[in-house]
Amino acid sequence: MSILIKNAAILSLDNEGKFSWLEGDIFIKGDIIEKIGRKLDVKADVVIDGKDKAAIPGFVNAHTHAAMTLFRGYADDLPLDIWLNKKIWPVEAKLTPEDVYWGVKLAILEMIKGGITAYGDMYFFMDEEAEAVKEAGIRASLSVGLIAVSGDPSIKLKEAEDFVARWNGEAEGRITVMFGPHAPYTCPPDFLKEVVSAAEQYGVGIHTHLAETKKEVEDMYKLYGKSPVKVYEEAGVLNLHVLAAHCVHLTSDDIEILKNNEVFVVHNPQSNLKLGSGVAPVPEMLKKGISVALGTDGAASNNNLDIFEEMRTAALLHKGINCDPTLVTASEAVKMATLWGAEALGLKNVGRIEPGKKADIVLLDFNAPHLQPKIDNLAQIVYSAGSADVNTVIIDGKIVMKDREVLTLDEERIFKEVQKRVKRLISN
Ligand SMILES: [Zn+2]
Incomplete structure (x- = not known):
């Protein structure tokens, strides 16, 4: 063709x-x-x-949780810990693999319509997500989300390894994979070391959340006496290709560590604003030469998957809070949304x-x-x-x-399936 x-x-x-x-x-x-x-x-x-x-x-949406389109408009105007613990995690516990499949299809439909041709995702029931990606014709870097503070972490890690072995390079190479340790506060250092050795074994990268909220930083200091970035560095995580979403609360030492380890940062300005998490020091990171991509995060904290909006928000936000209209130029915003997003996903071509x-x-x-x-x-x-x-x-x-x-998705069917499933999910 x-x-x-x-x-x-x-x-x-x-x-x-x-x-x-x-x-x-x-x-x-x-x-x-x-x-x-x-x-x-x-x-x-x-x-x-x-x-x-x-x-x-x-465009590349370098960090999202596609199936969370199912919870668009379900949990709004809440702090992150309450948003997660009281709203999102309870309703996620009810998800079936088919729910995820249809939620992902809705997300891909929205992303393609917004000019997104590749995305990075971390979630669960990832086989169904991979199937949806295969059918829809989009490109994706997929990770099984790993949380080690509940259930049996070794079973989850084995699942993630099986997923990596099964899907890496599938769909004519459109699907690539990473390991997805959720965050420093859900994955203790011993577990992180196991994930690192699995990722090394398979030769793939890490997709994670890092330094998203003030609370995360405080908790890490309480538990380990150091910043989340330092916790990751000492567990060996940063030796790999790392896509780190958020990086909002960083010290100048943390920025130095991210730079020295060539970490790929994904800025999610609208999600950080909506959850009241703060504003990532993007101009400082760009000045240091750190590669910063853009992500929407999940639709429950945004609430859409629109990279035009993230570009504009990033370009305006940093000018405004720093009183400097020369920061995050149009050219930088477009690179964040395209080339640097591809780099974060490990896509060289x-x-x-x-x-x-x-x-x-x-x-x-x-x-x-x-x-x-x-x-x-x-x-x-x-x-x-x-x-x-x-x-x-x-x-x-x-x-x-x-x-x-x-041309690859049935819009009417997707709307119907999603509506039906959401009704069940949010009913008590
Ligand atoms: Zn996220």
Whole structure:
């Protein structure tokens, strides 16, 4: 299968990390971008008219819990410990594998419609999630969430190992895996060491929550006399590829440790704001050269899975609280949402439109009043555009959304299944 996108404004990134726009064509063969240029003389199975459209790399939602779309609007305006202990964990205890499958499908539908072509997830009943990913045609890095403070941790770790062995590289390579120790406060150091040795054995990374709340930091000092980042460093976690969601409460020593260990931080500004967790020191991390990606976190703490909103929130928030309009530029926000998200997921061939890279491409329709005039498309994307402007989505060289219709998922069926299941889940 080959696709030719004609006459689009193509967002490309040079080796110095500078974005530029090229008016031209993109030729996709199989799952790879083969050629980019003006008036390409090639024959393709499918030709897409790119007039008035911007072709950008697909967005990466680097940290979410997809099935939590089932709890959208169920637990709002509560502190994190009450939100988790009184609302989310009790209702999660009632989930069946099929509930997760349908919740994930709803999440993927929403993400594709918002231009997200890859995401990072940590949850449970991950076999069902992997099935949904396989069917929907999206790319995902999946982790079985590990909590060692209840149940038998060794059984859970074995489950996670089985999942890693079963799914790594499946769905034509669209599915990759990591181990998912939930957080320092749910995974004591001895257990973390076991997870590290399993991850080393399978040659995969770690997806975790880190330094999300003040309470977490206080508890770690009470228990171990050190910060959550230090706890992870001493347990050997940071020697691996680590995707660390949140990193809100950090000391300057912690930032140094994250930098020295090349940790991939995922900033979830809307979730942190909604749960009142605080604001991550993103400008400091970027200044140090730490790779910072963007995530929505789960839909119960956001409440949508929209990377346009996370980009804009990140770009505005840090300017505002630091009284400095030069922080988190449009260019940085777009990199956080694309290339750096791909890096956090460990995807080397994704995140930019360039010959030889995977064809994960989103076409934005600029034929809209809020995107006129077309002066600087990059600023328009961060400060003016939204999910509804996503017209076409190509993942791994396949068209999964055309003219806003998702071709791989049955929208009506998903809405029905989710509604039915949520009714049961939230009834007493
Ligand atoms: Zn999370």
